[in-house]
Amino acid sequence: xxxxxxxxxxxxxxxxxxxxxxxxxxxxxxxxxxxxxxxxxxxxxxxxxxxxxxxxxxxxxxxxxxxxxxxxxxxxxxxxxxxxxxxxxxxxxxxxxxxxxxxxxxxxxxxxxxxxxxxxxxxxxxxxxxxxxxxxxxxxxxxxxxxxxxxxxxxxxxxxxxxxxxxxxxxxxxxxxxxxxxxxxxxxxxxxxxxxxxxxxxxxxxxxxxxxxxxxxxxxxxxxxxxxxxxxxxxxxxxxxxxxxxxxxxxxxxxxxxxxxxxxxxxxxxxxxxxxxxxxxxxxxxxxxxxxxxxxxxxxxxxxxxxxxxxxxxxxxxxxxxxxxxxxxxxxxxxxxxxxxxxxxxxxxxxxxxxxxxxxxxxxxxxxxxxxxxxxxxxxxxxxxxxxxxxxxxxxxxxxxxxxxxxxxxxxxxxxxxxxxxxxxxxxxxxxxxxxxxxxxxxxxxxxxxxxxxxxxxxxxxxxxxxxxxxxxxxxxxxxxxxxxxxxxxxxxxxxxxxxxxxxxxxxxxxxxxxxxxxxxxxxxxxxxxxxxxxxxxxxxxxxxx
Numbered sequence: 222x223x224x225x226x227x228x229x230x231x232x233x234x235x236x237x238x239x240x241x242x243x244x245x246x247x248x249x250x251x252x253x254x255x256x257x258x259x260x261x262x263x264x265x266x267x268x269x270x271x272x273x274x275x276x277x278x279x280x281x282x283x284x285x286x287x288x289x290x291x292x293x294x295x296x297x298x299x300x301x302x303x304x305x306x307x308x309x310x311x312x313x314x315x316x317x318x319x320x321x322x323x324x325x326x327x328x329x330x331x332x333x334x335x336x337x338x339x340x341x342x343x344x345x346x347x348x349x350x351x352x353x354x355x356x357x358x359x360x361x362x363x364x365x366x367x368x369x370x371x372x373x374x375x376x377x378x379x380x381x382x383x384x385x386x387x388x389x390x391x392x393x394x395x396x397x398x399x400x401x402x403x404x405x406x407x408x409x410x411x412x413x414x415x416x417x418x419x420x421x422x423x424x425x426x427x428x429x430x431x432x433x434x435x436x437x438x439x440x441x442x443x444x445x446x447x448x449x450x451x452x453x454x455x456x457x458x459x460x461x462x463x464x465x466x467x468x469x470x471x472x473x474x475x476x477x478x479x480x481x482x483x484x485x486x487x488x489x490x491x492x493x494x495x496x497x498x499x500x501x502x503x504x505x506x507x508x509x510x511x512x513x514x515x516x517x518x519x520x521x522x523x524x525x526x527x528x529x530x531x532x533x534x535x536x537x538x539x540x541x542x543x544x545x546x547x548x549x550x551x552x553x554x555x556x557x558x559x560x561x562x563x564x565x566x567x568x569x570x571x572x573x574x575x576x577x578x579x580x581x582x583x584x585x586x587x588x589x590x591x592x593x594x595x596x597x598x599x600x601x602x603x604x605x606x607x608x609x610x611x612x613x614x615x616x617x618x619x620x621x622x623x624x625x626x627x628x629x630x631x632x633x634x635x636x637x638x639x640x641x642x643x644x645x646x647x648x649x650x651x652x653x654x655x656x657x658x659x660x661x662x663x664x665x666x667x668x669x670x671x672x673x674x675x676x677x678x679x680x681x682x683x684x685x686x687x688x689x690x691x692x693x694x695x696x697x698x699x700x701x702x703x704x705x706x707x708x709x710x711x712x713x714x715x716x717x718x719x720x721x722x723x724x725x726x727x728x729x730x731x732x733x734x735x736x737x738x739x740x741x742x743x744x745x746x747x748x749x750x751x752x753x754x755x756x757x758x759x760x761x762x763x764x765x766x767x
Contacts (some may be wrong), residue, residue, distance in 0.1 A: 285314035345375035428452035502539035
């Protein structure tokens with residue numbers, strides 16, 4: 222046993238050293254670390270947790286997988302600080318991948334531990350990360366509240382963290398169109414970061430924010446370019462390709478406004494190059510769209526159509542990648558939940574064995590002590606049952622959010638395809654005929670992409686996982702309902718508005734309104750009865766009277 226332990230420690234040493242030392246081999250080392258058995262000791266957990274934080278931007282999926290394994294290892298040995306840190310690492314990876322719901326969940330898990338242990342620094346980090354999650358989904362008041370909670374919780378001497386919060390608050394105020402407040406908080410962050418040498422990598426975010434404000438709000442192109450140039454220099458030094466791609470789109474826009482078309486073209490091409498390096502399809506698509514608009518404004522219609530075709534292909538690829546990530550995330554959640562439940566069962570069995578042994582030892586003391594112990598065990602079980610019921614309730618709420626998010630993504634995809642179709646139609650009208658064949662081909666691809674059958678099947682499968690037998694009960698009560706009416710019932714049950722339902726069904730909002738009116742008649746509903754409340758009754762079987 223001692224020899225095996227020495228071998229495992231030596232393996233970890235080699236793995237950590239190789240991961241930190243290699244360049245191209247980093248991803249291989251991370252893959253090995255995600256699959257190898259983890260040491261159940263605090264020192265190994267801390268080292269791995271520190272190491273993966275260096276790579277969460279470059280390899281978020283791998284670092285997320287390793288961090289989940291660190292959570293499991295920390296729970297097994299009761300290492301609360303390690304578990305909380307691992308949840309934060311999961312959140313960092315989720316942020317990069319845009320998985321806002323998972324970012325919130327992981328930070329709430331970490332925050333709960335920090336509150337139990339009185340770790341105010343950890344609490345501040347979690348509030349800041351929760352603010353980022355709400356910022357991603359545009360819930361700006363909630364984001365603002367969490368950033369302010371982070372500032373109020375952290376030690377005032379921790380200036381580096383204060384700069385992070387100031388920078389994030391500046392983003393919130395900018396999106397609220399409170400430009401003076403956004404500029405004020407950016408300058409506060411700038412003062413701190415310029416005074417601290419170790420803050421130079423983070424200066425790029427502040428410079429980018431200031432460049433955006435001076436470009437878009439004050440139309441001061443010279444000052445904006447100065448800030449963007451400083452952000453680009455820092456991002457090139459640290460290899461931050463994701464933000465570099467965005468930086469070059471910004472400076473390309475400024476060059477275009479100044480009618481420096483060749484410079485703008487070069488900037489957009491650099492943005493595409495860096496977006497490729499970071500695998501950021503969304504930013505790459507935006508760069509192609511900017512190039513298409515630039516070429517159109519300079520009269521190069523063939524080039525404009527070529528870049529617009531690239532934009533279309535990139536956006537479709539981004540949507541497909543998003544779908545694959547979402548499916549992978551759901552599968553990963555299922556696996557993690559299953560492991561957590563297995564761990565709870567093992568802990569419960571262990572606790573019951575310990576309780577049984579205690580009861581045997583204390584049996585001679587008398588019936589009074591045995592009765593008291595039974596009461597304690599019963600209370601524990603009732604509490605455990607309540608916790609499980611709460612866990613099931615939270616899981617159902619999460620699935621409902623994911624289901625609604627899937628439906629809204631479906632709407633956005635259809636709207637995007639419609640928008641692209643309109644653009645192609647415009648280009649066809651402007652074309653001299655040389656690119657007409659390619660445009661017709663693209664138009665045919667779009668029409669095929671607009672089919673909603675496969676999307677509906679995926680949606681129906683997810684809907685039935687959350688609302689079991691909904692369609693069966695509805696069909697039993699109203700056998701005359703057709704498939705289109707059942708689809709409409711599901712969308713109404715999710716409380717989607719007319720525009721959102723229209724985007725999924727591929728019809729106009731007025732047609733949805735007419736369909737709802739006809740549905741009410743088929744359901745024999747009275748005039749003032751709420752349709753959503755009526756359909757909610759089909760989530761659960763009717764109670765039988767005895």
